[in-house]
Amino acid sequence: MIRVFEAFAGVGTQAMALKRIGIDYKVVGISEIDKFALKSYEEIHGKVNNYGDISKIDSDNLPDFDLFTYSFPCQDISMAGKQAGFNKDSGTRSSLLWECERIIRNKKPKYLLMENVKALTFKKNIEGFNNWLKILEDLGYKNHWKVLNAKDYGIPQNRERVFCISILDDEKEYKFPKKQILKTRLKDVLEDEVDEKYYLSNDRVKQLIKIIRNDDIKEKSIYDGSIKNPKSKNIANCLTGRDRGIVNFQSSGNVVVEPKIIQTHKLKSDKRYNPSRFRVYSPKGIGPTLLANAGSGNRPCIPIKNGTKNGYINAYPGDGVDLINPNGKTRRGRVQKESIQTLTCGDNRGVVADDLRIRKLTPLEYWRLMGIDDEDFYKAQKVNSNSQLYKQAGNAIVVDVLAAIFMELFKESR
Template sequence: MKFLDLFAGIGGFHSGMEKAGHKCVGYVEIDKFARASYQAIYKTEGLYTANDIRTIRASELPKADIWCFGFPCQDISVAGKQEGFAGARSSLFFATTRIIRDLKQEDRPSYLVIENVKNLLSINAGFDFLKLQIELDEIGYDCEWDVLDTAEVLPQHRERVYIVGHFRGRGTRKVFPIRREGQNSAKGKEINIKPKIKRAFDARKNGTYGSQDVVYPNGISNTLNTMTGGNREPKIAIPCLTPDRVKKRQNGRRFKNNGEPAFTLNTQDRNGILIKEATNKGYKEAHIGDAINISQPNSKTRRGRVGYKKANTLTTGEEQATLTKDMRIRKLTPLECWRLQGFTDEQFHKAEKVNSNSQLYKQAGNSVSVPVVYAIAEKLEFKGVTS
């Protein structure tokens, strides 16, 4: 089937739909940086395109069986101002349905595939979600929905509500629930098994934001976001020192990190190690689970090198280590964030040529998860708008 990619971003819907055998006939995206990535990744020559959904006329659009859109969530997200559909950005949902109202009945898409944050179901006591259902009903669509977690297919905890609108009278088949392999009970009912998120540092328990969590390499990343404000990229703990090396490099001798001098270990006992710093005591004791700042190892003025049971403020460099299972902490790279949304390395490297790292982080955080879209897309069957 043919699909139209609205609020396209970097093409999470495009990749998922295309993987399921559907064909893109057009895309709409207002952000110039996201457009640059989209055009670098996909073959867009000959496709319909526009920048602003508010300026589109129904008569100019190509016919499509499916319209995909993850309309802006800033007014709906729990991290936003909670304005709901009264907000300027999330109200763009109605700019989309206005176009459908202007289409002839026979030209309206058979399916609408919509994505947004889970809070859409409950914001304004659920009345906004009721408004959405009423609007879809008025333009001829029955709808079904489900909350899907990206962690079921990728190592990222990202719960999103997916809504599928079925144009009334065309007999489109039900999409949800989507059965996961090996997750059906003996009675055939759907069960939901979610991987446990293993955190080296749980920011929520320390009074800060979940985006500052640090996860183990075999754990699940916290939800990618647009990284507004900087230094909010997901963090992962990676191997640094083995216990043998620590034992060999004690009693005032230095151990090395990738060949570079790091700390002076003044002493070591069964409970921890003493880290040299510029305080009256001259050191702080670090135990398993504490963070250690390894920047400027030879400085005579650095203080606060040890963070008790949590990471120090993370900067753009790899300056953090921890004694938790002999791990250190680093940010995820932009490439890793794109992988967590299901994009290929080839797609990332094409986008990397036309955008900065800050934009690449933002684009990953704004995207829909490709394999989740694919799971929905492969269940859509042709009901005839295009020939």
């Protein structure tokens, strides 16, 4: 049996991965300070010994363990954060990495697993990362690290993370798992029916269309969203900084044809809006990196065609849509064929239908894109709000990637 200690445990995706591949393991302890994540962890895995804040743990009081996992906070390393760094004694959240040194030095577990954002390997952070690897080497560990992308291990999310496997007093060369052919697409993880609250408002759609039609877009690279074009591979780019990812939907009569993913490199800046709010990703492709801070402007958006299958009436270009009666089920109610509803003297202006609707991902879809089983999601849903579920998924590690790593690490134990 492999004894496991999960530092910065979150909802316990490391344990999920070990369970999935049939490893005989036992979690002897975790370190987690987020009370909401702890609720999800215990609902999914059962009661656990939580030693709390890692900076306050007395390593002499910890049980022995064989595997120590430490996905330390990335806020001060990530390109999406303030990039305050993770220097020792700096007081940043990411500097909690150095608290792990005390525990590793004292307990000397056989295996270590680290996970963090790709930016840990960038020029600004690589010196600190190398210093950490040197400390582990001096303790007798052999380190193996590599940047892996979730889309290469069965999950339609463009999520790059650096993983480091450290093995104590071992001369064997660890090999990271080979890439897999992606067979699952974003559409395969979507729910059939979702609440109306997840759909973008008409104003937000107009903002999106305005950006798509922006005459100031320069240096556009257009990728056909159809499978016929191998260059695209139906992947929605994971963009950072001022880059914006948008989907251009062309129509032919009443038919929405294949979308095109547009990557813009030099788009006129609009300081009023967060660029990520205008990213829309094809359901036939791959989602962007999911964020822990999944506020309404930070959730990936996807297009949904009109149709009664989704619980509402077909509305075609030129038809009127009655926003006063949004739940109407008849054409006389919600949709007026090639006409508009009665105009009023108030602020209820007439709205004409476009080819499509756009919505945000749901919490369940977020968890699916982290490779977490629906059964575990529903357990967590019982004890947490949607906002916490988004955050927990964004902070998690993709289970399928972990499973592939553990398959190689413990292949002799299975």
